Amino acid sequence: MAEEKLTQAAEATEARDAAQPAVVAQAGAATAAPSRRSLLAYAGAGLALGAAGAGGAAAMSGQGSGAMESAALAGAAVPFHGAHQAGIATPVQDRLHFAAFDVKTEDREELIQLLKDWTRAAERMTAGLTVGEGAVGGLPEAPPDDTGEALGLKPSRLTLTVGFGPSLFAKGRFGLEDKHPAALVDLELFPGDNLDPARSGGDLCVQACADDPQVAVHAIRQLARIGFGKTVVRWSQLGFGKTSSTTPEEQTPRNMMGFKDGTRNISGTDTAALDKHVWASAKDGSAWMAGGSYLVARRIRMNIETWDRTPLQEQEDIFGRDKGEGAPVGRARERDEPFLPAMKPEAHVRLAHPDTTGGAMILRRGYSFTDGTDGLGRLDAGLFFLAYQRDVHKGFIPIQRNLARADVLNEYIQHVGSAIFAIPPGVRDEDDWWGRTLFA
Ligand SMILES: C=CC1=C(C)c2cc3[nH]c(cc4nc(cc5[nH]c(cc1n2)c(C)c5CCC(=O)O)C(CCC(=O)O)=C4C)c(C)c3C=C
Ligand SMILES: [Fe+2]
Secondary structure, X not given: OOHHHHHHHHHHOHHHHOOOOOOOOOOOOOOOOOOHHHHHHHHHOOOOHHHHHHOOOOOOOOOOOOHHHHHHHOOOOXXXXXXXXXXXOOOOOOEEEEEEEEEOOOOHHHHXXXXXXXXHHHHHHHOOOOOOOOOOOOOOOOOOOOOOOOOOOXXXXXXXXXXXXXXXHOOOOOOOHHHOOOOOOOOOOOOOOOOOHHHOOOOEEEEEEXXXXXXXXXHHHHHHHHOOOOEEEEEEEEEEOOOOOOOOXXXXXXXXXXXXXXXXXXXXXXXXXXXXXXXXXXXXXXXXXXXXXXXXXXXXXXXXXXXXXXXXXXXXXXXXXXXXXXXXXOOOOOOOOOOHHHOOOOOHHHHHOOOOOOOOOOEEOOEEXXXXXXXXXXXXXXXXXXXXXXXXXXXXXXXXXXHHHHOHHHHOEEEEEEEEEEEOOOOOOOOOOOOHHHHO
């Protein structure tokens, strides 16, 4: 990209320079994100955005003093490059735009080019820059490369996380059948599932998380535009009010049922737990997935109106935790160890706990959603459940089998959308691209 264009981008987004706290690191990596201004300096010196991952300033990886620190960091940039994709173990942002895509091209080289183009655009957007030649200042006769609605907004900790669905590996499509990981199964239909095919599946996915919804929506929109003619959005979901966090030192968020959600989750700084339960290893059978993960996405509708008429004691019995503090039954504090025998046998927490599921562990990273009303005056609201794991056979599947069989919460919820994706390892530097290890 010509230096003058980067200067244009800098001018067009000048407002984002102001007061930009500049350090957010990927979990476990002592990295620093440069200020927007220094980023542009890097870019002008050869688009070395990878330098974001190699900076030397102090790191912040979710440790520290909670809400105020989060608020201060809300405008910062999260390094895009690393061994793992950002958006999994990195601190959870406030907003989500998740999109699943169908690939329309049948040409492997076109798909590879798409992934390369997406990677370059993602590098820029996560750094707070416009895509391509920007939103303004280009040829008046042509539509701008960037749609412009993020001009003047901060990077807002935008992370973009890409994934590949089972259908991408189908025989006769892109020659990937030999690379299909054993863990990337078509999920079984669980009892009670009422899945809408129009909200399920997908060849590709992109999870965009940011502290500003407009930044997340802008990012998905640019990737969809770049993919025009090669891929189309199959379904997408907006989310708010993160329901789980990867930063246990912060206040636990509440879900739409009013309960703290995410108390017992894998922490983004617990490298031992991440290696054991979240990151795929070459030893697992698919060498190209080393450093990646597997994502299960479920759109779970809540019968909010019925829930709202349920007595408090019953609500607390259903989860096995109290509503105010979030403490397990018979305990005083949220972080106290749950004592499962004190809970009702069919309480949600009891059935989801690793002691009841043969040790199954997942990293939850879901969001609440409210998509207006359903035409019958009921809120179309619920949980867009996102769970990362090393192997779905030791994560989502055993837990969901247990929950689908007996969870008393099932009276108030219904799974209406489902998808699974292999999340490849991170993009190492500016020469690397999403999916290189798969297509190599
Ligand atoms: C298959 C996995 C899970 C689904 C689907 C799921 C749906 C779901 N959960 C809540 C609310 C809460 N879940 C909580 C704990 C919890 N849930 C799961 C898994 C699934 N939940 C796990 C593994 C755990 C942790 C169990 C443990 O080790 O103790 C809690 C309690 C607080 C917490 O620890 O997070 C709440 C609240 C809803 C509303 C929901 C579907 C709409
Ligand atoms: Fe749960």
